Amino acid sequence: MQKLIFTLGLILSGLFSGYILQRIIRNNVTEHDLLLPRLRKFLQRLSILGLMPVSFVGAFWVVPLGDMRISLLPFIGAGIMLSGGVLGLGTAFLLKKSGPQKSVLYCCGSFSNIGSFGGLTSLIFFGETGFALLALYKIFEELVYYGIGFPVARYFRVEGEHLEIRSRVLGLFSDPFFLVASSSFLIGICLNLSGLPRPGAYETLISIFVPVGVFLLLGSIGLGMHFSSVRNYLVEGTAISVIKFIILPLIAGGISWVLGLHEIQNGLPMKIVLIGASMPVAFNALVAASIYDLDLELANSCWLITTCSMFLVLPWLYFLFSLF
Secondary structure (H helix, E strand, O other), rough: HHHHHHHHHHHHHHHHHHHEEEHHHHOOOOHHHHHHHHHHHHHHHHHHHHHHHHHHHHHHHHHHOOOOOHHHHHHHHHHHHHHHHHHHHHHHOOHHHHHHHHHHHHHHOOOOOOHHHHHHHHHHHHHHHHEEEHHHHHHHHHHHHHHHHHHHHHHHHHOOOOHHHHHHHHHOOOOHHHHHHHHHHHHHHHHHHHHOOOOOOOHHHHHHHHHHHHHHHHHHHHHHOOOHHHHHHHHHHHHHHHHHHHHHHHHHHHEEEEEEEEHHHHHHHHHHHHHHHOEEOOOOOHHHHHHOOOHHHHHHHHHHHHHHHHHHHHHHHHHHHHHH
16 A cells, blocks of 8 residues: 555656646746746656666566566557557547547557556556566557657648658657667666676665656656646547546456466566556657647647546556455
């Protein structure tokens, strides 16, 4: 129970620290429209490019690789992300949404906050091994987002527009976030296979870097939170919540069971897949909406509704995992 309270407390404090700082800056800084985006980007880069890669390397260094079924986690993760996008798009057609709103609902269905919420939950609930398996689960995340999700979002903005998938995929390999994530994975796996012992202090380092990195990332998200338009998109937000917290976990759990992941390490890989499949809308959905001039209020509302729902989802996961 202490683990659950700590996780929820960190999420709440990170988000609202950022939101309070946003209000202070808006009320006291004349050029707040310039300062806030710069501050958000700085905190995101410090977390994603600075603290989290160190943690990923250390986690991959000691993750057990004995059972080959564990190598299926990245493909399950990619499949769940793509399934969420298809379900989001289906929701948009059912609700008869416009092109830009179809793009937003696709992104909200596909893009999940696996790195910060998922990573923190996996670490607090299951320690370094859980954190490493979650990092393995999300290894194709950037490829799915930038190689597929962003081009699809652009396509439905003006239906029939050329996708330019090739240029988007090639541009992925110069993206610092993709390069750092891939490098962290490769370095950690190489160290794992080398047989070199990991320094004992590394465990302490990870236990500090992950919560601090998540707190900074959540703070950056809080800097851009808006509550005013949520009531206008309750139907869409509820639909995305059903996809994120009911349909995708059921799909992920079924796949995991069929593949026998419940038989490995007391079911830990299956539990990690369920965590990864139960995460809220990622901030990247707002990034795509901003870049392509989509319905930013719809994206913000779906993000906020699903993020607030974590205060129900995490206790449910905690209870579910206690059963097996």
